[in-house]
Amino acid sequence: MSIFKKGKLLTFSISLLLFFSFLNFAGDLFPSKVDESKEIESLFNEAKADFYKGNLPSSYKNLMILKPYSNDEEYRNFMFFTLIGLGAYFDAVNFLKDNSSPEEKFLSNLLLKRDCLNLKPKFAIKENIYISKQIARKIRGITSDGESNFILDDKTCYKFDKGGKIVDSFQVMNGSEISINQKKEAVILSKDSLYIGKNKIYLPSEIEMPISFCPAPYDNYYILDGKGKVFLIDSSAKILEERQILIKNAIKIRTDFLFRIFILSKDGILYVYDASFNPLITISEKLKINDIGAITDFSVDYFGNPILLDKNNAIFIFNYSQNFLGKFYDEKFKVKSFFFDGGEFLMAVDKNGSIRKFQL
Amino acid sequence: MRRFLFLIFIIFSTALFCQIEIEEVGVISETLDKAMDLFKNYKFEKCYQEINPIVESFKKSEDQGKLQSSDEPLYKKSLELRGVSSFLLGKETEAKEDFAKIIKLDPNHNLEITSSTKITRFYDTIRDSLCGVLNISVEPEEANLVIDSKVFNHKMPIYLLEGLHIIKVELLGYDSFSKEIRISSSETLQESVKLKPNSRKVYFFIKPKGTKLIIDDKFSQSADVNSSEKIDWANFVSSYNLDPKDYYVVESLYLEAGNHKIKVTLPCFEEKVFTLPISLDLENNKPGYIKPISLSKETALLKVESHPSNAKVEIDGSLYGMTPLELKDFCSGEHSVRIYKENQGEYRGKIEIRNVKEYLLKVKLRPTVLYVGITSDQETLNYATGAFGSSLKENLQNISSFNIKNSEEQNPLLPDLFFTKGVEESEQRKMVKSLCQKYNCEGLLVARTFVQGENKIASLRLFVPDFDGFDETNSLLIDNSDPSFLINNFDKVKEEKKFVISVVQSEERGVILLCFDPSNRDLQKGDKILKVNGVSVSNESEFIKQLRGEKEKVTLTVERGLSSKDVDLKKSKIIKLFLSRDEGLRKRFLLDRQSVLSSESSEEKIVSEINLGISLIYLGDYKQALSSFEKVNLDEGNLFLSNSVKYFKVLCFVKEGNFEEAKKLLLEIASDKSNPYLGNTNEVLISPLVSDLYSRINERR
Structure with missing residues (x-):
């Protein structure tokens, strides 16, 4: 016996329209706000701060309160990713469905495809370029700003144009990882320093043997060192936070758009934390049943769906709910390193200097 | 003080002036009577002397432009008395002057105080030298003849002073006639005017007595005069073999040529509506008799x-x-x-x-609200007092949310009490309570018009006893006789929320169901909609297009996993969710309370109590709200609302400072994963709200 069946929903549904205001009321339970315009601004800042801290329920509540007042892209972005963080994927897609920009449409479509419908990736080849075999053999990492590609080998960072021609290069001793920041600068982690573009910043002595890095909230970086410590540093390499993690042999650290932290251990287990390092999930069992060899590198998309490269040069894609989505393996194109833009494109290099851009 | 003295002076002066005027008129009449007596006693010289100052006084007034039209009869009589006396005293020149004066004042004036042929002829000679004569025949005879704004009898010759005159002939039911004429002294002009009918007098013969006749949507008259009262009427009714005593006559106003909508109506009887073509009888303009109409009883x-x-x-x-x-x-x-x-x-x-x-x-059954009237600022005063005010009062009777009672309070400033800044809220509250009690109403409605920037605004405020503040509905005041915008805004029934269905187009998979009522097990999020009523839909716009068809029932063919199935839905129950803020809290409260009072089934009771609870929370009455939520007894079919009800209770507990109870309930909600959404739509997730509130309670403590 449902109240819907007897058509008695009317009056109740009308009151459901009050929900936003209702949540507003919830916000006033502990009255701390005085002026409405200031309140809106401060609530949004509060929501953002909660988001960056990984306190998504609180962020959600404040964003819901703001819903009648805000509909700009920034607000929509936060709400969208908050809903993703809360596991409400369909709601996130639904939220962005109307009144959204092409970028937002792209994001919601991607989410729908990868996290709601668990669709298989296509691995359609979009571009194929070639670089020097010598560089490819010593490759440590590849990244792209959309226009140019950056490749890091043991001594140098090369900048290639779309045709594979070297347009710039600079020396980087013992570089281990390369990534791109929001300003589209190549960021490289080396044994003792962080290169932001060509600008070398020495890491503090507390960080011994840095092995992996990734972006952190507010343009900062997380650095994982060889002793199982994660450092939060700003762009001048000042340590903001230091945290000992309890993962043995952590080898890679990554973040998604929600700033959830993904740490890969040497034995192939992926640990996921929220932005305040509260443990969320561990991905391991699902990985094992898919014949994955030892994982050498990984990346995550905007929504935290992992893409893994194993020692057999195969790429595996899962989603956050641990559904296996697809695999890429080609005898003639053994992936040595890859760059994933977080969305639809993946760039992979083989040892012969062939670079392929795939659409997933 | 000076003003006061000035006012006193003006009053006294006016009174004094009036007294002098009255005394003067009295003196003139007395003198005229005295002169008349002397005249009758052949004492013409004494008569002349007696009347002379009066005539001179009138002349002086005339020269100064002070002569009033009311003075004319006395002036004419004085002139006549002096003129005739002068004539009899041999002063012909003076007599001529006085007579000429009389004729100029009124060419058709005939001497009244003497019948002497000699004097009359002398008078007529003077008149002939100054006037011409107009002989005019007018048809129909009952028409009015107006010359230079004065009414004349057209059956007599009319003397007109030499010069230009305007004649006008008018009669109801005819086109009026007007003409300019120039007349010379001693001339006799002949004119003939036949008015052209522009409408026709029509008689209706209706049974039974008292039937109302409505012509062109305007009430004309009731059939109250028996048709046997006039022989023509009786003969006409009898010619249809009907008894004239059974029929009653409506002598309608003149009807113009063309078609007229005629409605004859009487309670308990059938209503007859017909079109009556009216043609004009230009020759004779005889009245039209309409075939007798008989209304039969209708129930x-x-x-x-x-x-x-x-x-x-x-x-x-x-x-x-x-x-x-x-x-x-x-x-x-x-x-x-x-x-x-x-x-x-x-x-x-x-x-x-x-x-x-x-x-x-x-x-x-609806709550009843008292309408106490409309007020305005200076700029929009006309709107409040004019057509807008009365139209608003009339149209408020038709609103769907409430019954409206009109206040019979005599105080015209009453509506101001609810808008004037500075009036204490407690004062308003007291008035709302007392008026609502007096008229046995649950709320009080008051209107106003005002100017805001360049716009004229009309506004309605709803007050509810025992709650501070008011609901306010505004609308632009566009047409001063059309309050529909304002009334619609106030009365607006929110879109019915039934099934919430939301889809999205996925490039690879077509139309995907995103959002749906979670209690419906036939459809689930992520289902791919293949067909609507058997028609394949591959994108969102095709899906929406198919839903727009006329069929009420919609069959969706959906694919889930490897299987597909048909799901039937009633289209009227599918809507797209649209959420907005609802400002009308007091209106909401009154309607919710009504729903609780009116609820007959347990399901209805549950829904109504929840709604009332929510309304009460908004109005700040947490105890009452809690008691509303306590009354909610969820049964098997409504269990999915249990977390929502608990959450609402938590809000009340927190507001009341009962944090222990709040935490206990929050933990209960957290442990129950059966319904993840607040309310019965899948729009608002409940668990983030719960965990957030829990941590905030902890932080606060």
Whole structure:
């Protein structure tokens, strides 16, 4: 016996329209706000701060309160990713469905495809370029700003144009990882320093043997060192936070758009934390049943769906709910390193200097 | 003080002046009488001397432009007396002058105080030298003749001073005639005017007595005069082999040529509506007699149902019984209805039963609200006092949310009390309470018009006893006789929320269901919609297009996993969710409270109590809200609301400072994963709200 069946929903549904205001009321339970315009601004800042801290329920509540007042892209972005963080994927897609920009449409479509419908990736080849075999053999990492590609080998960072021609290069001793920041600068982690573009910043002595890095909230970086410590540093390499993690042999650290932290251990287990390092999930069992060899590198998309490269040069894609989505393996194109833009494109290099851009 | 003295001076002066005037008129009349007596006694010299100062005084007034038209008769009489006296005293020149004066004042004046042929001829000679004569024949004879704004009898020759004159002939039902004429002294002008009819007098013969005649949607008259009263009427009715005593006459106003919508109506009798073509009889303009109309008795079976049932039914002031009610042979026509249940609300409205065998009146009892009138600022005063004010009052009667009672308070400043800045809220609250008690109403409605920037705004405020503040509805004041914008804004019934269905187009998979009522197990999020009513849909716009068809039932063919199935839905129950802020809290409260009072089934009771609880929270009455939520007894079918109800209770507990109880309930909600959404839509997730509130309580403590 449902109240819907007897058509008695009317009056109740009308009151459901009050929900936003209702949540507003919830916000006033502990009255701390005085002026409405200031309140809106401060609530949004509060929501953002909660988001960056990984306190998504609180962020959600404040964003819901703001819903009648805000509909700009920034607000929509936060709400969208908050809903993703809360596991409400369909709601996130639904939220962005109307009144959204092409970028937002792209994001919601991607989410729908990868996290709601668990669709298989296509691995359609979009571009194929070639670089020097010598560089490819010593490759440590590849990244792209959309226009140019950056490749890091043991001594140098090369900048290639779309045709594979070297347009710039600079020396980087013992570089281990390369990534791109929001300003589209190549960021490289080396044994003792962080290169932001060509600008070398020495890491503090507390960080011994840095092995992996990734972006952190507010343009900062997380650095994982060889002793199982994660450092939060700003762009001048000042340590903001230091945290000992309890993962043995952590080898890679990554973040998604929600700033959830993904740490890969040497034995192939992926640990996921929220932005305040509260443990969320561990991905391991699902990985094992898919014949994955030892994982050498990984990346995550905007929504935290992992893409893994194993020692057999195969790429595996899962989603956050641990559904296996697809695999890429080609005898003639053994992936040595890859760059994933977080969305639809993946760039992979083989040892012969062939670079392929795939659409997933 | 100076002003006061000035005012006193003005009053005294005016009084004094009036007294002098009255005394003067009295003196003139006395003198005239005295002079007349002397004249009658042949004492012409003394008469002349007596009347002379009066005439000179009038002349002086005339020269100064002070002569009033009311003075004219006395002036003419004085002149006549002096002129005739002068003539008899041999002063012909003076007599001529006085007579000429009389003729200039009134060319058609004839000497009254003497019948002497000699004097009359002398007078006529003077008149002939100054005037011409107009002989005019007018048809129809009853038409009015107006020359230079004065009414004349057209059957007599009319003297007109030499010069230009305007003649006008008028009669109701005819085109008026006007002409300029130039007349010379001693000239006789002949004129003939025949007016052209522009309408026709029409007589209706109707049975039974008292039937109302409505012409072109305007009430004309009732048929009250028996047709046997005039022989022409009786003969006409008899010519149809009908008894003139049975028929009553409506002598309608003149009807213009063309078609007219005629409606004859009487309660309990059939209504006849027809078009009457009117042609003009230009020759004779004879009145038109319309074939006798007989209305036969008309009744219907009137069924009255109410929600809740067992309500008293009062029609046209008489109690008929309790709902559900069936009244056989109920009179057709317009009736005012009141359906009420003690302490559970009422319905007031008008029904019109026509041309039906059965009339079903199905109503929901509504709260009654008192309308106390309209106020305005200086710039929009006309709107409040004019057509807008009266139209608003009239149209408020038709709103669907409430019954409206009009206040009979005599104080014209009463509406101001609810808008004037500086009036204490407690004062308003006191007034709202006392008026609502006096008129047995649940709320108070008051209107105003004002200027804001360049716009004129009309506004309605709703006050509810025991709650501070008011709901305010505004609308632009565009047409001063059209309050519909304002009323619609106030009365707006929110879109019914039934099934919430939302889809999205996925490039690879077509139309995907994103959002749906979670209690419906036939459809789930992520289902791919393949077909609507058998028609394949590959994108969102095709899906929406198919839903727009006329069929009420919609069959969705959906794919889930490897299987597909058909799901039937009623289209009227599918809507797209649209959420907005609802500002009308007091209106909401009144309607929710009404729903609780009216609820008959347990399901309805649950829904109503929850709604009322929410409304009460908004209005700040947490104890009452809590008691509303306590009354919610969820059964098997509604268990998915249990977390929502608990969450609402938590909010009340927190507001009341009962944090322990709040935490206990929050933990209960957190452990129950069966319904993840707040309310019955899948729009708002409940668990983030719960965990956030829990941590905030902890932080606060």
